[in-house]
Amino acid sequence: LVDTDVLITGGAGFIGARLAHQLVDDNDVTVLDDCSSGTPRAVPDDATLVRGDVRDEADVVDAMDSADIVFHEAALVSISQSVEDPRASHDRNVRGTLEVLEAARRCDARVVLASSAAIYGHPDAVPIPETHPADPTSPYGLDKLALDEYARLYHELYGLETVALRYFNVYGPGQPVNDYSGVINIFLERARNDDPLTVFGDGEQTRDFVHVDDIVRANVLAATGDVAGEAYNVGTGRRVTINELADMIVRHSESDAAVVHDEPREGDIRHSCADISKISEHLGYEPTISLEDGIRELVATE
Ligand code: UD2
Known part of the structure; x- marks a missing residue:
């Protein structure tokens, strides 16, 4: 991607900021972020940071201006928070997406959107193809399903060029360490402090962990590829058990x-793999x- 007017919503967050850094040297990058969970420090100096809200029509229209490509990464990403406060998740994840798609319709921008494996719920079998029925088990999953379907519909109805990327378990540098962190972050922090790593349940559940730089690559391919109205899984096609993950992190x-x-986590999905x-x-x-290389890198840099 070169010489392109790019808008990244959520560009101060984990994935958005990584994407901004990748694109900023060769493109004109604007970031729209309310910095509620992301931080301005994560935004590259050469990008333009617009502090605004994806739920606000004027904020989105102004930030998008005449962008050619929009990466929509802004979201409320915590599943447990969405269970506690479905309204907040709907507002940010569905309403916010609608504002982005509407603004894109005005300037005919191509939109790449962050969807999620959470739309599949408990899969019948792994690996999960995109044709697997959607059966989300959380407001977050349902809201991402709405995003995914809106993306398809805007292509069908209005001819807007949209691509939805269904992320599996994303990890990597810059991921915040907090109560809602992914398991890799939690385990790394515990291992660093020689605190016990707590595996929920028997630990034989599996996940497809995908490095944020591969997510960034998928976004760039989606922005430049000759496709529209499509949804794609983004993972590695490989899965590890949480037991294997814990051992790997302790070892490295x-x-x-x-x-x-400890007790199994309520509602935990047994197996997930793209x-x-x-x-x-x-x-x-x-x-x-x-995963080995990704973890080695995280251990070395933190
Ligand atoms: C991930 C995503 C979520 C959504 C979903 C799609 C994260 C943080 N969440 O949820 O946004 O995309 O995938 O299906 O990336 N575990 C432990 N000990 C701990 C923490 C977790 O054993 O201290 C286990 C947990 O029970 C689960 C696995 O590790 O079996 C992964 O948990 P997670 O919270 O990192 O991610 P997941 O798959 O629930």
């Missing part, structure tokens, strides 16, 4: 931390960072 951290087991054949065929996407 050279930590004395113990691995302990079938990435569609994105591989349509867009030439292949993951480039193995």
Whole structure:
């Protein structure tokens, strides 16, 4: 992607900021972010930060201006928060998406949107193809399903060029460490402090962990590929058990931390893994960072 007018919503957040850094040297990058969970420090100096709200029509229209490509990463990302406050999730994740799509319709921008594996709920089998029925188990999943469907519908109804990317378990540098962090962050922090790593349940549940730089690559391919109105899984097509993950993190951290087991987490999905054949065929996407390498890098830099 070069010489393009780009808007990144949520560009002060984990994935959006990583994307902004990747694009800012060769493109004109604007970030729209209310900095409620993201931070201005994460935004590259050469990008224009517009502090605004994706739920506000004027904010979105102003920030989008005459963008050619929009990456819509702004979201309320916590599943548990969405369970506690479905209204907040709907507002940011659905209303916010609608404002972005409406503004894009005015300037005919191409829109790449962050969807989620959460739309599948408990899958019948893994790896999960995009044709798997959607059956979300949280307001967050339902809201991402609405985003995913709006993206398709805006292409069908209005001819808008949209691509929805269904992220699996994303990890990597810059991911915030808090109560809503992914398991990798939590385990790394514990291993670093020689505190026990708590595995929920028997630990034989599996996940497809995808590095944020591969997510960034998928976004760039989606922005430039000759496709529209499509949705794609973005993962690695590989899965590990949480037990294996815990061992890997303890080993690479050279930590004395113990691995302990606790009650299974309520509503936890047993197995999750992306079938990435569609994105591989349509867009030439292949993951480039193995989980081992990703973890080695995180251990080395933090
Ligand atoms: C991830 C995403 C979510 C959504 C979903 C799609 C994160 C933080 N969440 O939820 O946004 O996309 O995938 O299905 O990326 N675990 C432990 N110990 C801990 C923490 C977690 O054993 O201290 C287990 C947990 O029970 C689960 C696995 O690790 O089986 C992954 O948990 P997670 O919270 O990182 O992510 P997940 O898959 O629930």
